[in-house]
Amino acid sequence: MKRVGFLTSGGDCQALNATMRGVAKALYNHDPNTEIIGILEGYKGLMYENYKKMTPSDFSGILTEGGTILGSSRQPFKYMRKPDENGMDKVEAMKKTYKKLGLDCLVILGGNGTQKTANLLREEGLNVVGLPKTIDNDIWGTDLTFGFHSAIEVATNAIDCIHTTAFSHGRVFIVEVMGHKVGWMTLYAGIAGGADVILIPEIPYDIDKVVAAVEKREKDGKRFSILAVAEGAISKEDALLTKKERKAKLKNNPYPSVSYKIGAEIEERTGQEIRITVPGHTQRGGSPCAYDRVISSRLGAAAAELIIQGKYGYMMGFKGDDIVPVPLEEVAGKLKYVDPESDIIKETRSLGISFGN
Numbered sequence: 001m002k003r004v005g006f007l008t009s010g011g012d013c014q015a016l017n018a019t020m021r022g023v024a025k026a027l028y029n030h031d032p033n034t035e036i037i038g039i040l041e042g043y044k045g046l047m048y049e050n051y052k053k054m055t056p057s058d059f060s061g062i063l064t065e066g067g068t069i070l071g072s073s074r075q076p077f078k079y080m081r082k083p084d085e086n087g088m089d090k091v092e093a094m095k096k097t098y099k100k101l102g103l104d105c106l107v108i109l110g111g112n113g114t115q116k117t118a119n120l121l122r123e124e125g126l127n128v129v130g131l132p133k134t135i136d137n138d139i140w141g142t143d144l145t146f147g148f149h150s151a152i153e154v155a156t157n158a159i160d161c162i163h164t165t166a167f168s169h170g171r172v173f174i175v176e177v178m179g180h181k182v183g184w185m186t187l188y189a190g191i192a193g194g195a196d197v198i199l200i201p202e203i204p205y206d207i208d209k210v211v212a213a214v215e216k217r218e219k220d221g222k223r224f225s226i227l228a229v230a231e232g233a234i235s236k237e238d239a240l241l242t243k244k245e246r247k248a249k250l251k252n253n254p255y256p257s258v259s260y261k262i263g264a265e266i267e268e269r270t271g272q273e274i275r276i277t278v279p280g281h282t283q284r285g286g287s288p289c290a291y292d293r294v295i296s297s298r299l300g301a302a303a304a305e306l307i308i309q310g311k312y313g314y315m316m317g318f319k320g321d322d323i324v325p326v327p328l329e330e331v332a333g334k335l336k337y338v339d340p341e342s343d344i345i346k347e348t349r350s351l352g353i354s355f356g357n
């Protein structure tokens with residue numbers, strides 16, 4: 001009989017519940033006596049002993065439910081070695097809870113930062129299995145993360161809705177897409193939504209080229225233009241600055257986000273009417289799409305198999321259509337960016353979509 005802890009950490013996304021259901025179902029099917037402990041609110045629950053014993057019924061009916069039944073919180077990796085406000089050593093506290101619960105392993109669902117901490121716990125001697133969660137699809141070591149495709153559906157729907165109103169009013173619209181420091185979501189939603197310009201962090205934009213793309217559409221008799229802009233999009237000038245210089249520049253920045261800056265610049269140069277839409281956290285909400293339900297169920301079953309075999313210290317990742325265990329030390333501290341030279345970028349360009357460079 002195994003006793004397994006489940007923990008969801010960092011920003012939530014669709015299919016967290018579907019993934020936990022997958023692990024739980026496969027474990028219970030293998031051994032109905034399996035004990036699952038839900039750690040509440042991510043690593044915080046592990047630090048402060050906030051958990052509950054789960055039963056098979058807890059995992060029923062949650063395949064389609066967004067969010068996480070365990071709750072989540074952000075516990076940045078950089079503060080893990082810093083004591084809390086009462087001087088508590090967070091890493092020692094997490095180890096203590098793990099031991100007190102008598103866990104055989106901890107299943108950790110999360111993004112980059114979460115996997116980094118999972119690796120830290122592995123180094124500290126805990127048995128962990130990671131599962132790749134994030135709408136950003138930026139986890140190193142896996143072709144795909146669950147949540148990504150569901151979020152693209154939401155972002156694409158936002159662009160679709162903008163199309164009709166942009167046409168009616170003959171306006172230029174910017175739809176700002178989440179994705180943190182990478183452009184996967186904007187690229188996919190931009191293509192799926194038929195955007196005219198796609199700006200992603202991996203391809204710093206030249207505002208002159210962005211303006212030229214908008215002006216060309218007007219010259220071609222198009223009534224409107226739609227730009228899909230990643231929240232992390234960056235101009236070619238800013239891309240040359242150091243992190244410190246960029247931070248200093250941002251202090252005097254009057255815009256709430258990069259889209260507003262780009263919008264103001266386009267308006268000033270073209271005189272066209274600009275509107276900005278930021279779907280924001282709606283992109284992380286709602287029910288997982290069918291594709292995410294499939295991959296999260298598969299990832300869950302594969303993680304359970306690893307646990308049954310007693311193999312720990314891995315994150316389950318997709319390589320093509322196969323699920324493979326990737327050592328956590330390889331995953332930790334890296335990001336998976338869009339390659340500006342990749343086929344998808346070339347194909348998108350050949351459709352006439354501008355990357356503003």
Ligand code: F6P
Nearest residue numbers: 011111134135136178179180284
């Ligand atoms: O990592 C997922 C994500 O939604 C990013 O796309 C976004 O930059 C960030 O989280 C937002 O974080 P928060 O929910 O803490 O505002």
